[in-house]
Amino acid sequence: MAEPIVQRVALVGAGLIGSSIARAAREYGAAREIAILDASDAVMARVREIGIADEASGDPAKALAGADLVIICTPVGVCETVAQSIAPFLETGAILSDVGSVKSAVVAQVAPHVPEGVHFIPAHPIAGTEFSGPDAGFATLFQNRWCLLTPPEDADAAAVETLGAFWTRIGAKVEAMSADHHDKVLALTSHLPHLIAYNIVGTAEDFGEQTRSEVIKFSASGFRDFTRIAASDPTMWRDIFLNNREAVLEMLGRFNEDLSALQRMIRRGDGQGLFDFFARTRAIRRSIVEQGQDTAAPDFGRRDKSA
Amino acid sequence: MAEPIVQRVALVGAGLIGSSIARAAREYGAAREIAILDASDAVMARVREIGIADEASGDPAKALAGADLVIICTPVGVCETVAQSIAPFLETGAILSDVGSVKSAVVAQVAPHVPEGVHFIPAHPIAGTEFSGPDAGFATLFQNRWCLLTPPEDADAAAVETLGAFWTRIGAKVEAMSADHHDKVLALTSHLPHLIAYNIVGTAEDFGEQTRSEVIKFSASGFRDFTRIAASDPTMWRDIFLNNREAVLEMLGRFNEDLSALQRMIRRGDGQGLFDFFARTRAIRRSIVEQGQDTAAPDFGRRDKSA
Ligand SMILES: NC(=O)c1ccc[n+]([C@@H]2O[C@H](COP(=O)([O-])OP(=O)(O)OC[C@H]3O[C@@H](n4cnc5c(N)ncnc54)[C@H](OP(=O)(O)O)[C@@H]3O)[C@@H](O)[C@H]2O)c1
Ligand SMILES: NC(=O)c1ccc[n+]([C@@H]2O[C@H](COP(=O)([O-])OP(=O)(O)OC[C@H]3O[C@@H](n4cnc5c(N)ncnc54)[C@H](OP(=O)(O)O)[C@@H]3O)[C@@H](O)[C@H]2O)c1
Numbered sequence: 001m002a003e004p005i006v007q008r009v010a011l012v013g014a015g016l017i018g019s020s021i022a023r024a025a026r027e028y029g030a031a032r033e034i035a036i037l038d039a040s041d042a043v044m045a046r047v048r049e050i051g052i053a054d055e056a057s058g059d060p061a062k063a064l065a066g067a068d069l070v071i072i073c074t075p076v077g078v079c080e081t082v083a084q085s086i087a088p089f090l091e092t093g094a095i096l097s098d099v100g101s102v103k104s105a106v107v108a109q110v111a112p113h114v115p116e117g118v119h120f121i122p123a124h125p126i127a128g129t130e131f132s133g134p135d136a137g138f139a140t141l142f143q144n145r146w147c148l149l150t151p152p153e154d155a156d157a158a159a160v161e162t163l164g165a166f167w168t169r170i171g172a173k174v175e176a177m178s179a180d181h182h183d184k185v186l187a188l189t190s191h192l193p194h195l196i197a198y199n200i201v202g203t204a205e206d207f208g209e210q211t212r213s214e215v216i217k218f219s220a221s222g223f224r225d226f227t228r229i230a231a232s233d234p235t236m237w238r239d240i241f242l243n244n245r246e247a248v249l250e251m252l253g254r255f256n257e258d259l260s261a262l263q264r265m266i267r268r269g270d271g272q273g274l275f276d277f278f279a280r281t282r283a284i285r286r287s288i289v290e291q292g293q294d295t296a297a298p299d300f301g302r303r304d305k306s307a
Numbered sequence: 308m309a310e311p312i313v314q315r316v317a318l319v320g321a322g323l324i325g326s327s328i329a330r331a332a333r334e335y336g337a338a339r340e341i342a343i344l345d346a347s348d349a350v351m352a353r354v355r356e357i358g359i360a361d362e363a364s365g366d367p368a369k370a371l372a373g374a375d376l377v378i379i380c381t382p383v384g385v386c387e388t389v390a391q392s393i394a395p396f397l398e399t400g401a402i403l404s405d406v407g408s409v410k411s412a413v414v415a416q417v418a419p420h421v422p423e424g425v426h427f428i429p430a431h432p433i434a435g436t437e438f439s440g441p442d443a444g445f446a447t448l449f450q451n452r453w454c455l456l457t458p459p460e461d462a463d464a465a466a467v468e469t470l471g472a473f474w475t476r477i478g479a480k481v482e483a484m485s486a487d488h489h490d491k492v493l494a495l496t497s498h499l500p501h502l503i504a505y506n507i508v509g510t511a512e513d514f515g516e517q518t519r520s521e522v523i524k525f526s527a528s529g530f531r532d533f534t535r536i537a538a539s540d541p542t543m544w545r546d547i548f549l550n551n552r553e554a555v556l557e558m559l560g561r562f563n564e565d566l567s568a569l570q571r572m573i574r575r576g577d578g579q580g581l582f583d584f585f586a587r588t589r590a591i592r593r594s595i596v597e598q599g600q601d602t603a604a605p606d607f608g609r610r611d612k613s614a
Contacts, residue, residue, distance in 0.1 A: 101528075126528045129605035130592075136605070145527055185521045188511060190528035196503055197532075199569055201588040203562045204495060214492045216594045220452055221408075221433045221497035222536055224601045225504070229529050231592035234585035241573050241581055252570055255510045256563075262506055263559055266548050274548055278541035281508040285437075285538035287523045294531045298436035298443070300607040 001029040005166045006095075008033040010055075010067035012082055014047050016128060017099045018073030019137030022052040024170035027139040031166075037063040037086075038134075039074075046134050064089035069166060071123075072098040072110070077239035080109035092117035095159045099125055101186065101236070103150045103179035105243035111152075119159035122150045122179065124186070125172060132233045143171035144292055150179040187247035191240055192255060195248065197230040198237070308336040312473045313402075315340040317362075317374035319389055321354050323435060324406045325380030326444030329359045331477035334446040338473075344370040344393075345441075346381075353441050371396035376473060378430075379405040379417070384546035387416035399424035402466045406432055408493065408543070410457045410486035412550035418459075426466035429457045429486065431493070432479060439540045450478035451599055457486040494554035498547055499562060501536050502555065505544070508537040 009031040011018040018036065025031045035055035036047050044058045055063055064070060064086060072082050079100060090096060096118050100106040103122050114120045127145035129136065147167040151160045164174040177185075204215045204223070215223060241248060265273040289296045316338040318325040325343065332338045342362035343354050351365045362370055371377060371393060379389050386407060397403060403425050407413040410429050421427045434452035436443065454474040458467045471481040484492075511522045511530070522530060548555060572580040596603045 126525045128528070131605055146525055148525075185518070185525060186528060188514070188518070189522050189525045189530040192510075193507060193529035193533055195569060196507060196566075197529075198585055198588055199566050200500060200503060200562060201591055202569075202584060203499075203558070203565050204591065205587060206561065206565065207495070211492070211495070212591070215496050216591060216598060216600065218433045218453055218455075218492060218496045219595045219600050221435070221493060222500035222504075223496040224595050225532055225536055226500055227588075227592040227595055227601070228607060229532055230585075230588045232585075234582050234589075237585050238578050238581040242576055242578055245573055245576070248573060249570065251510070252566075252573075254513065255507060256566075258510050258513065259503075259506050259559075259563075262502060262509075263556065266552055266555060266559075269549055269552070271545050271549055275541050275545040277509060278505055278537075278539075278544050280512060281505055281534070281537045282541075284508055284511065284519070284523060285534040288526045288531050288534055291523060293523065293526050294534070295609045297609075298438055300535060300609045302602045302604075302607045 002169075004029055004032045005162060005169050006031045006069040008035060008067045009069045009071065009166070010035040010037060010063050011053075012037045012063075012070065012072045012086060013074035014038045014043050014053075014134045015073065016132050016136040017125065018071070019047070019052060019134040020139065020141040021071060021073065021099075021170065023137055023139040024142060025166075026052070028170050030169040031069070033066075035063040035067060043134055050134065052134070052137075060086060060089050064091070067091065067094060069095045069097070069163070072096070072100070075233075075235050075239050076100045076102055076106060076243050077235070079106050080113070083110040083113040087113045087115055090115055090118045094118050095163055096120045097123050097163055099123060101190065101240050102244040103182045107150070107152070107179050119156045120152070121155055121160055121163050123163065123167070124148045124150070124182065125167070126190075127172070130228050130231045132236075140171065142167070145172055147172035147174050148182055149174060149176045150182050151176060183244050183247045187244055187251045191244060191248045192251045194229050194232065194237060195241070195252065196255070197226040200226050201230040309476075311336055311339045312469060312476050313338045313376040315342060315374045316376045316378065316473070317342040317344060317370050318360075319344045319370075319377065319379045319393060320381035321345045321350050321360075321441045322380065323439050323443040323448075324432065325378070326354070326359060326441040327446070327448040328378060328380065328406075328477065330444055330446040331449060333359070335477050337476040338376070340373075342370040342374060350441055357441065359441070359444075367393060367396050371398070374398065374401060376402045376404070376470070379403075379407075382540075382542050382546050383407045383409055383413060383550050384542070386413050387420070390417040390420040394420045394422055397422055397425045401425050402470055403427045404430050404470055406430060408497065408547050409551040410489045414457070414459070414486050426463045427459070428462055428467055428470050430470065430474070431455045431457070431489065432474070433497075434479070437535050437538045439543075447478065449474070452479055454479035454481050455489055456481060456483045457489050458483060490551050490554045494551055494558045498551055498555045499558045501539065501544060502548070502559065503562070504533040504537040507533050
C-alpha cells in the first residue's frame, strides 16, 4: 500500500462521519495511527468494542499527542466548545479541520481558538446517510463523493494539499471554494431539501391518526421518498438551520415564489404551463445519474422487503 | 397454478402500468388471455416484439372480443376519449376498470359512456416508478403494494370481488374507499410530494449555469432524492393536477402554513422549536419501513456506479 498521508489522525466525535473516516483511514492506509475522542462514554466504549481506533482512551492529551491531523466531527453547534477544549493539546504544525455541513459559522466559532502555528482548514464531505452514531459508519461512505475544502485566503498551501490528499486517499473528489460560496450552494442542494422534506412529513403528521395511517400505507406513491431525509438527526439539522440562516431563508424565498407560480397554474387549469414546468426538470436528473451521483435504477434500486 | 381469475383481460394503453399488468397477469396466471390495445403504432409494434400479449393486432374489435375484464391504462386526460372509443366493443357482463391516479374526475368522464350491463369499477394501484413506456414495466411491480378500488355505491358485488381477486393474484393488497376520499389521501401522499419535488428542482433550474452544475455535483447532500420523482412523466402529472385541483390546492395550503412556521423559527433562531419539529417526523419513516413500504437500508440501499 502507498505511504500514509499523515502519521496520526485524531477524530473528535465518532458518529456517522467520524467513525466512517476512522474506518476509511484504516482501510485505505491514509494514516499510520487513528485516535478517537468522543464526549460520550457510551460512544467511547463502543469505539473500543468495534476496534476502529488505535487510541481510544478518552483522554484528550493521549488522543491528540502526535496528531498531525485533527478533524472535528461533532454537531456544528458544539464546534466552539470542542475547539476551546482541544486547543491546549494541539501540536505546532498540525492541521485542524472539521466536517461541518455549514462553513462560515464554524469558521467564526473555531478560528479564534486555534493556537498560533496550527493550520485551520475547514472541510465538508458531501456524503452521509440518514443514520447516526459509530455503528452507522462504513469505510466506503466517501467513495466518489465530493469533499469541499474552504481554506482561508492566507492558508498554508502545504497544509491544504495534505488535507486534500487525505480525503482523496479515502475515496473523495476534492474541490476548494470560499466558505460563503459553500454555504449558498449547500443551502440549495442540501438545507432547503431537508427543510422541505421535514415540512411535508410534518404536514402529514398534523392530520389525525386515520390520515396518518393512510399516508404510511400508501406512501409508495411518492411520500416515502421524502421520509428518508426527514428521518435525519434533529440535533444536526437544528444546528445547520441556526448556523446558515440567511442563505437558507434566501433559498426558501425563491422556492416559495416558484411554488406560488405552480399554485396559480393549477388554480387556473393552465395545462400547458404545468407540462412545460414538469418537462424541464428531467435534464437535471439525467445529469446527476451521468455524473455518478445517483443510480439510474428505477426507484433508486430499492429492494423492498417483499421483493 | 390456480385457475385464472378472468378469461381475457384487455389492457388499453401499454405503458409502465399497462405493460406491467400484462406481464404480471401472465406470470401469475391471472387471465387465460391477454389483449393489448394502444393508440400508438410504435407501442403496438414494441408489444408484439416483446411478446407480452396474446392479442396485439391494434384492432379494438379483436382486442375487446371476449374480454371479461377491460382496464384503461392511458393517461388520465384521455380517459374520456378512450371510454367513448371502446364503448361499442364492450361485452355485456364485462368489468371495465382503470388505473388512473385520480378517481373522481375519471368517474365523471368515463361513467357516462359505459354501456348498460357493463360494470364500471375504478381502481388505482399505488405502485410505479419514474419511467414510462412498455419497456419500463415488470411483473413484480405490484407485489406488496396497495391497489385501491373505488366502486360506486350501487356497484355489482361480484364484479368488485372479481376485480379485487385479479389484483390480489398479481401481488397487490386490495382496499376499497370512495373516489372522493381516495383523491384527498392521494393529494397528500402523492400529488403534493410530486409538486414539491418538481418545484425544488425547478428552483435549482432557475439559477444560472454555474449554480446548476454545482447542484448536480453536490446533489448527494439531499437534493438528488427529489430529482427521482421530478423526472416522472410530464403528461401524466399535468393530467393529475388538472383533475384533482381542489384536493391538491387544499393540501398545498396546509403545507404552506407549516412552512411559514418553520421559516419563522429559523428567522428567530428558535432552536428548541426546530429540534422538536425535526424530532417528530422520524416515527413516520419507522412505520413505513415496518409496514414493508420502503427499505430500511441507508440511502434507500442505492448502489452508486462507483460502489
Ligand atoms: N450525517 C450526515 O449526513 C453528514 C454529512 C456531512 C457532514 N456532516 C457533519 O458531520 C458532523 C457530525 O455528523 P454525524 O452525522 O457524524 O453526527 P453523529 O452521528 O450524531 O455523531 C456526532 C458525535 O459527536 C459526539 N459529540 C457531541 N458533542 C461532543 C463534544 N463536545 N466532544 C466530542 N464529541 C462530541 C456525539 O456524541 P453524543 O452521541 O454523546 O452526542 C456523537 O458521537 C456534523 O457537523 C454534520 O454537520 C454530517
Ligand atoms: N407511473 C406511475 O407511477 C403510475 C402509478 C399508478 C397509476 N398510474 C396511472 O396509470 C396511467 C398510465 O400511466 P403510465 O405510467 O403507465 O403511463 P405511460 O407509460 O406513459 O403509458 C401510457 C400509454 O397509454 C398510451 N395512450 C395514450 N393515449 C391513448 C389512447 N387514446 N388509447 C390508447 N392508448 C393511449 C400511450 O401511448 P403514447 O406513448 O403514444 O402516448 C402510452 O403507451 C395513468 O393514468 C396514471 O395516472 C401511473
